[in-house]
Amino acid sequence: MKTCPNCGSEIPGSMKFCGACGTAYTPPEPAPAPVPVAESAVYTEPYDIFLSYRRNGGETMAILLRDRLVAKGYNVFLDIENLNSGSFNNKLLNVIDNCKDFLLICSENSLDRCNNDGDWVRLEIAHALSKGKNVIPVMLRGFAFPDALPADIEAIRMQNGVNANSHEYFDAAIDRLAEKFLNSTPAGNNPAGNAPAGNAPAGNKPAGVTTAAAPQPQQPGTSQEDNYKKIFVDADEQHVCTLGNAHLQKYFREKSLKNAFSVVSDKNVYFRGTSYDINDKCRKKDVSQTTALKDITGVNAAKHKIPFFLTMGIVIAAVGLLLSIVGVYNVYDFGITEYESLLLPIGILILCTGVYFLIRYAKETELLTVSFNGGTVSFEMKWFPAVEADNYQKELRLAIDKAKR
Secondary structure (H helix, E strand, O other): OEEOOOOOOEEOOOOOEOOOOOOEOOOOOOOOOOOOOOHHHOOOOOOOEEEEEOHHHHHHHHHHHHHHHHHOOOOEEEEOOOOOOHHHHHHHHHHHHHOOEEEEEEOOOOOHHHHOOOOHHHHHHHHHHHOOOEEEEEEOOOOOOOOOOOOOOHHHHHOOOEEOOOOOOHHHHHHHHHHHHOOOOOHHHOOOOOOOOOOOOHHHOOOOEEEEOOOOOOOOOOEHHHHHHHHOOOOOOOEEEEEOHHHHHHHHHHOOOOOEEEEEEOOEEEEEEEEEEOOOOOEEEEEEEEEEHHHEEEEEEEEEOOHHHHHHHHHHHHHHHHHHHHHHHHHOOOOOOOOHHHHHHHHHHHHHHHHHHHHHHHHOEEEEEEEEOOEEEEEEHHHOOHHHHHHHHHHHHHHHHHHHO
16 A cells, blocks of 8 residues: 555555546655675774875875874875775775774865765764774864764864864874874884784785885885875885875876976985976076985075066967957957957957966066985976975974085
């Protein structure tokens, strides 16, 4: 027997309309069958820490935080690909089940979309809370909790967290996180019988996920450390820091590089991408260079006027002005054609483009410059998050001092 959705009256099985109110009866759609979880979807490698983040605004900090925790000996899980398959989602939740700590990167507006039922950041938080994991918010500059959160993640407001919104005190925030908040134990302090980070078999790793563990021999292609080894000249080099983590990740995923990145090891500094030559009118050039730390003479951030912007601004503005004048003249010419009528708007558009370049020249461009014997490499500061650029300068100076000692 069926029930009318409008008045609640019973409808005989053969009838398609309610006899009491005349409402058409539409059979409910059958519930979707549950997605079977294959044995290979269970992901049991013993990671200590799970990093959850919103890719828009949190990816760079997640990579930086992962690198710093790995350097301290923790085994950290960080996914870098889009979530697009049911089995992969089940694997990801299974990783949370096997982690002790759940770090939530709280970037600006990162929780605003959590009111959507299918939002994966919400699902990760809810799963971690339901499993009683040690959930720790890492709050970045500009973050604020939304006025309302879904009931399944409302408890996140009450979790003790760490503020990482100051470039100057970022290292102190990481130390405080490790000493006061984490339940996990660094690999060097594991009691006998526990497998050190990174020794779990690589065969169970889901496609589309990269992981990081304490520096030690690993299977090729399983971690960020292996990516660094593709760059390093010597096999025994140790990673110190990276400028342009997001660009580096894209470089290894897609084999393309839009801007630039630099990797510092305990022996060398590696530069890849687009650089400004401050000794040659700040002309752009492509660099793929390796320089020994002992040859680095300085690193600083300073503003420069880029002559290219001035030249382009003058030329483009002149062309735009000329077309605008001709366009204005043609407006009063009764023999104007359809194409001539476009000269004025095109001229104004080109003129505005020229003005934009002139403004860029007048405002100056902030460059991060690394000087060495024989030249310099300069990257635009706007290509990188400020906290990452500040950390790069600090770590590079320390590495230079250590190498020269």
